[in-house]
Amino acid sequence: MITLSHYLILSAILFSIGLVGVYRRKNLLLLLFSTEILLNAVNIGFAAISKFYGDLTGQMFAFFIVAVAASEVAVGLGLMIVWYKRRGTLDIDSMQSMHG
């Protein structure tokens, strides 16, 4: 029987995979992919909780997360294109002007 814990553990694992990506990726585009993984991992968690507690709120959150993710991609990609046109690279190490 698949219980809530299964889903949550899956969600945790996917989230960790996303984290690995976020930590090790230097290419901005691929970094953005990793964040998508994070968001999706969380979405699974929400949907699962929504089901096992019989509450639609979880799904609602998942919807908004999807909406946020979509906007993020739109803006993020736009920024990346700008950056790439100017610098010819998407490597994070080249972006250090916020150096404190």
Add this chain to the structure above:
Amino acid sequence: MFEAIAFYLFSAVTIAMFTITVMSKNALYAMSALAAGMIMISGFFFLLDADFLGVVQIIVYTGAVMALYAFGMMFFDTTREVKENIRAPKLVFLLSGMTALLLVIAFVAPIVSDHIEALYPMVEGVQNPQAVGVVLFTKYLVPFEVAAVMLLVAMIAGIILAGKKMDESLTLKIDDEFQEKGAQ
């Protein structure tokens, strides 16, 4: 039984796909794997009786987002292998592993106990999209509209950012100053 099989199957595929996304050196592979993973995730949603969410997942992610990425990648040089200077890879796995472990511990020994009461319980006998629609357009109407506006704003922002006239924009000039400072 069917559910268990489906769950494990989807899980395995999703994990594999996402791992490829994260580890692959080729951006095209990574993107394709990501798209596959997304579809598998929509499978989970169907399993979880969240039909509407599953559909949205496929349309938005696999359809819109991945298409966006695909178009975006056309701007970049994606045929080359991505060169990444990864520092302290062990640390990455350590951190992620620890986080995963802790999350799993947290979930296996549920801290959030059974006291949760459903705010908007699912109504028996009503189809999921219908129920979602009712809640979305009553309780979450304002956030929903805000999300809509946000998407609109994001869309316009994306158009402007990726638009043609960016060479003359203000950001460029400021950026040159940054470069000079960075050089110093």
Add this chain to the structure above:
Amino acid sequence: MDHILSVLVFFPAIAGLLGFVVSKESIRAYGLSVAAIEFLLSLWLWFSFDGSYPGFQFVEVLPLIPSFGINYYLGVDGISLFIVVLSTFITLVGMIALSVEKDLKNMIISLLFLEMTMVGVFVSLDAIVFYVFWELSLVPMLYIIGAWGGNLRIYAAIKFFLYTFAGSLIMLVGMLVMAYLYHEATGVWSFSITEWHRLILPENYQIWLFIAFFIGLAIKVPMFPFHTWLPYAHGQAPTIGSVILAAVLLKMGTYGLVRLPLPMFPDASVYMIFPVAILSLIMIIYTAMVAYAQEDMKQVIAYSSISHMGVIVLGTFAMNPEGITGSVFFMLSHGIVSGALFMLVGVIYDRRHTKLMSEFGGLAHVMPRYGTIMGIMVMASVGLPLTMSFVGEFLSLAGFYQVSHTMTILAGTSIILGAVYMLSLYKKSFFGEVTKEENKNLKDLDGKESMALWTLVLVTVWLGVYPKPVLEPINTSVESLVSFMHKKAITKEAKEVIKPKVIEREAE
């Protein structure tokens, strides 16, 4: 005029906002008239104040956050009334003597905002409102020091801001704990200071809370060893900044002592008399000596302020009507006298752009009228009878004498040491021959300076000779405060130390 206090608080602020649209040429007249109206309003407040009633008058209550008992709660009693009048008066006088040329508009607008916060602190009876005005008062002052100050102005301004801000945060914690304890005791949330006064706490709670409040207030006073921001602030601030800082802002600390910890924690106050008195003594003697060593006229007066504030704190902790009345009166007189002294230094600074005493000498030949006023104010600062300061100093020390004989003698050295540094200041800059060529053709006081300064001289002498109109309302409120503290005290020592009026003393 039921809302006279609100009008007093917000009129300058609204006028300040409108000031942005006033043209540059007429801004001085505009500022003057706003300050004058505000002063007249405060005079009206004074005249319609019932001096024989000890409690709060002109009370206004308006709920702000009812669920936490935070109200917009204003009121004045004899203790705060005159400090309010002092604030508006000093602002007006300072505005008259204002000699800033650069960004005059911004200066006047900041002054008006400052006036709002000053009046606000003294009339608010809700801890949160009090705290808000208390913190807001830092902002215009920060701006005044930072924008019109001397070479080290940024350092001085930031030091001033951070130091006092850190102190008041500790006080804020005290306030929150106090509110929590009030809630625990009564089940109701309240930030009303008058409600807090009624809450009787066990002694150990009192002591901790007292310390929290005391640190916040002590930095503002400033008590030794938290005093070092003051010389910098004074040294760098423009004249008007120093005047208001010394005359009114420092009084917030001592006023706070009378208003908050004393009636709230009578037992802790008695318990802490000794350490506080030791700090005050160090402050009196030590800073008086430091003042003597200074080379800069303004620094002498800055340190002398600290020394005098020590006497005020000592008088506050006398725990009898004589001492507390004296210390409240001394706040007023110190406000007027030190304000005048800073203004006087400003006069010479405007002419010579230096404040070093070694640059002067023989000024009495060149600027006789200036010398006369300076002489009067120096003597007032020294505490000569028939000036305002004497009344305050005499009563403060007399009050504290009941607490400790030896410590009063030590504190009394302030009258000697005060004479030492003030007279040597006067001697170095005004007596002797005119040695420097630049000093030979200095202009004497001009019209606006004379007007501002003579007003201050008149007030100093008038209230020195006939302090009754001011002393009586103060005394009425202080007497009820002290007998209230006496009734509220729970420990035996506190009951013994807090001595209400003689008649009540004998009745027991």
Add this chain to the structure above:
Amino acid sequence: METYLYTALFAPLVGSLFAALFADKPKNLVTGIATSTLLFVSWISSVVLLLHVAHGEEVHVKLMDWIHAGGLVIPFGFIVDQVTATMMFVVTTVSAVVHVYSIGYMDHDKSFNRFFAWLSAFVFSMMVLVMSDNFAGLFIGWEGVGLCSWALIGFWYHKESASWAANEAFIMNRIADLGMLIGIFLIYWNFGSLQYDVVFEQVADKDHGLLMMVTAFLFIGAMGKSAQFPLHTWLADAMEGPTPVSALIHAATMVTAGVYLVIRANPLYSVVPEVSLFVASLGAFVAMFAASMALVNRDLKRIIAYSTLSQLGYMFVAAGVGAYWVALFHLMTHAFFKALLFLGAGNVMHAMDDELDIFKMGGLAKKMQWTMILMTIASVALAGIYPFAGFFSKDKILEAAFATDHYVLWTILWITAGLTAFYSFRLVMLVFFGEERYKIFGYHPHEAYRFMLWAMAPLAVLAVIAGFFEHSFVHMIEHVLPVEEHHISTFTFWTLIIVTQAIALGGIGFAVWKYSKGGFSKKWEETFIYQLLFNQYYIPKIYDEYICKPYGELSRIFWKDLDLKIVDATVDFIATTIYKSGMVSRVVQSGNLSNMLRWMGVGLLILLLAAIFYSPVR
């Protein structure tokens, strides 16, 4: 009578304010005349009051409440009883004379108007001092005279020495004032009031130790104002002021305020013999101590200043042994002849272009006959020769000391009487007789204005005849002060008079004999004793070396080392520590997104740990 009281009190104030209006204007004779006239008015009122109270009445008025706080009620109340009336008479007489005299003396001074403003202000303060009916009022006057004395000593403020002396006087007085203030506090908290009558009524029920404290602290105040050892140095330095000021303030009136205080508080002092004995002993010591310094000094005014000190010592002896009326009597006679002496010295200074060294004078009698006569009268009176005023009062002091069995005090005073006679005539001889040394230094002395001499005349008359009013004075004063009959035999009485007269005449004779022969040899000036006396027992130097300089030094250390380097540095240290920790941790802000993400991961990990192990919900 109230009208007279207020007239006597406020006439000088009006004069002062009037003169102050012209303070920064050039000389205007009107100020001098107006203030003098007003003082004359005040004098008339005082005389009327004196005659009124002579038969045992009192005038007591209350102008208004001054301070009212808690249980402390201080009114502006004024009382004129016999003591006050005597003091008022002395003060107004001397000051009226001095005002008129000053019109001539300050003739050429550019700050003529300012001088009169301060002088009249001084008289007002002095009147407040003597007329108040409570200790706080007394303190107002007390500080007021101190202020005026400061302004008048430093009148010629362009001189460094003058402004220095002014500050010294003020600060020394302040030290004593602290004692007085403490005395006042003690009185308030134990007697519940500061009114004389209320306080004196309760003396009987109070603890002896308390009364000792009260009297001791009040006496500290008196010591400062009356320049008793160790606070005496300011008086000699105060001679930097214009001479009329020295005559009025530093001889006749202000310095006697201390004596007045002791006399006024006699109900307190008479019940504490310990303190009274101390007062008397200190008085006797100062009498001798000051006289010894006067012996060798070369400065005209300083000699007279030391003689003032010495005579104040006499007064304190009288007050200390319980003969309060004698002290007051001596205060009065002394005021007359000492003021006269100073004004005479003023004439000399004027004639000699402000030269003060008596060894540069000599033989002035020819040029300044009248001044010589007046000063000789004053000196004889000072020496205490019958029938001059000094005889009566000084003899009474010696008698009182002897009769109360204070033989040591008597001996000291007796010797001092000889010294007094000697130095007074040393002065007269060196200034007015002998070789005309001033010619060597090129001075052209001339007699003072006629009206100045006329102005001095009343004082001269009083210096001669005041003594004869002894009985009427006793008759009047016994209403308020204890007048004890001393039980000494007629034989002892006459012996004492003869012995005293003998030593005084001996002193005069020695001085006249020695200085008509040309004075002491140079060798004497090299002896240790001479040097010791000439340097005023090195006390000013000691004060300078061991009090002023260390104070200055300590102040500097407090400022530079303690305040800036420790207290402020601690604060700054806290600030810089926070700042530096920021500098250290800014490495985190490398601007590298990847690094920042990793830090975020660390934070997430920590939060998770906290959530699991420290979860509030279990």
